Amino acid sequence: MRRKPDEFHDGAxxxxxxxxxxxxxxxxxxxxxxxxxxxxxxxxxxxGEAAEVxxxxxxxxxxxxxxxxSGAMTVAKMGLxxxxxxxRGWLQIIISTGALMAHGLIEAVGQVHxxxxxxxxxxxxxxxxxxxxxxxxxxxxxxxxxxxxxxxVLDRLDPSQTFSSAVLCRELGRYLAEHTDQPGIxxxxxxxxxxxxxxAFTDSELGLDLANWMIERALKEGQSMxxxxxxxxxxxxxxxxxxxxxxxVLDAKKxxxxxxxGGVPRNWAQQVGPFFDILQNRLGxxxxxxxxxxxxRICPEPVHWGGLSGCTYREGISWGKxxxxxxxxxxxxxxxxxxxxxxxxxxxxxxxxxxxxPQDAHSGA
Numbered sequence: 001m002r003r004k005p006d007e008f009h010d011g012a013x014x015x016x017x018x019x020x021x022x023x024x025x026x027x028x029x030x031x032x033x034x035x036x037x038x039x040x041x042x043x044x045x046x047x048g049e050a051a052e053v054x055x056x057x058x059x060x061x062x063x064x065x066x067x068x069x070s071g072a073m074t075v076a077k078m079g080l081x082x083x084x085x086x087x088r089g090w091l092q093i094i095i096s097t098g099a100l101m102a103h104g105l106i107e108a109v110g111q112v113h114x115x116x117x118x119x120x121x122x123x124x125x126x127x128x129x130x131x132x133x134x135x136x137x138x139x140x141x142x143x144x145x146x147x148x149x150x151x152x153v154l155d156r157l158d159p160s161q162t163f164s165s166a167v168l169c170r171e172l173g174r175y176l177a178e179h180t181d182q183p184g185i186x187x188x189x190x191x192x193x194x195x196x197x198x199x200a201f202t203d204s205e206l207g208l209d210l211a212n213w214m215i216e217r218a219l220k221e222g223q224s225m226x227x228x229x230x231x232x233x234x235x236x237x238x239x240x241x242x243x244x245x246x247x248x249v250l251d252a253k254k255x256x257x258x259x260x261x262g263g264v265p266r267n268w269a270q271q272v273g274p275f276f277d278i279l280q281n282r283l284g285x286x287x288x289x290x291x292x293x294x295x296x297r298i299c300p301e302p303v304h305w306g307g308l309s310g311c312t313y314r315e316g317i318s319w320g321k322x323x324x325x326x327x328x329x330x331x332x333x334x335x336x337x338x339x340x341x342x343x344x345x346x347x348x349x350x351x352x353x354x355x356x357x358p359q360d361a362h363s364g365a
Contacts, residue, residue, distance in 0.1 A: 089192075098200060160235075259298070
């Protein structure tokens, strides 16, 4: 059917939000920049709206906030952003890849990452003890140094205890707090009482370091190398992580999630709602209907590539992971390189909250 001019609508009458040109002459800080972004289009609008959702999440006194992190963010020198979010009280729980925490540990103990010189081949880098992460180099000597630090932590633990990633991350944080005043994710999380979970712990340098420690003990006890591979005797139970996380979720009145990338951390955090559904439906126990009220994600991948590892927020509603927007859920997804968007977002929201501080000092944000 052809449109008739007398039936055309006016956006203002329909309550639509008018957009505005971005005038940089009127912008004095990052807060104002993202406020302006929110009234533009495309990726700029997405980042501006992410600032609005993150601000709402932080100002909600009932919200327990979960941070999930994947990708080489500490190699990319974004580790202090996580420290800042911890120190400001923006995160109560952290879920991460082991690699991100391992490279962050290296940074926290004073080791250095270097810019890759593309004139050197990867074969040459291997021979020289340089491990390449896209455009950045992690020296093998850094990994050896971090392993020595982790060994010191492991040597002072009771090997008869049952461990989980949260326990080991806490003990690493404790060790760092005792031996350095330099900021680091595990150190700052320990000092603020923020648990750090690494669901895929063996898929990381930290996991390999733990295996190395167990094999070294086995060899000293006279076992062969082949025997040592099959008799690693430290008790490690990842379900203790799941249980501790579930307990913290039970104590939360509302949940918010802040995500960089996708991967195991994102999906492990989000599966808590379906986990409670399974327990209630299959075991007949009574548990609350847990879903995330807020969500902010920065990830460069479109949905069809699969890197979101836990799907879009709207798709997650079908799994019982998120509160629908028509029931009060607020979500923002930014398709961008986190090394570009994340610092701007954190700085903008920090400035925005600082401006509100006199009337919102009680909010805990």
